[in-house]
Amino acid sequence: MKLTTVERERITDSMLKIQSARATLDGVDNSKIPNGDEIESCLENADENLRAALGYAKAGGKEAVREPDDETEPKAR
Numbered sequence: 001m002k003l004t005t006v007e008r009e010r011i012t013d014s015m016l017k018i019q020s021a022r023a024t025l026d027g028v029d030n031s032k033i034p035n036g037d038e039i040e041s042c043l044e045n046a047d048e049n050l051r052a053a054l055g056y057a058k059a060g061g062k063e064a065v066r067e068p069d070d071e072t073e074p075k076a077r
Contacts, residue, residue: 003054008054011050011053011054012054014050015047015051015054018043018046018047018050019047021043022040022043022044022047025039025040025043
């Protein structure tokens with residue numbers, strides 16, 4: 001299903017926050033954080049799924065289908 005512009009902006013914002021958290025945690029030894037490996041895995045999975053939702057990555061091993069945005073991309077004829 002096609003995302004609205006506002007939905008895409010919200011998902012992009014969340015994706016960037018997750019990427020920031022991942023970058024912050026990269027500088028900390030996972031053994032110093034309870035369940036650090038699980039947290040890292042969760043953030044990576046969330047990042048991949050949000051990228052797939054936006055059409056930037058594969059979802060579950062399948063190429064994500066990205067529908068054109070009416071406001072910025074022409075539809076194929």
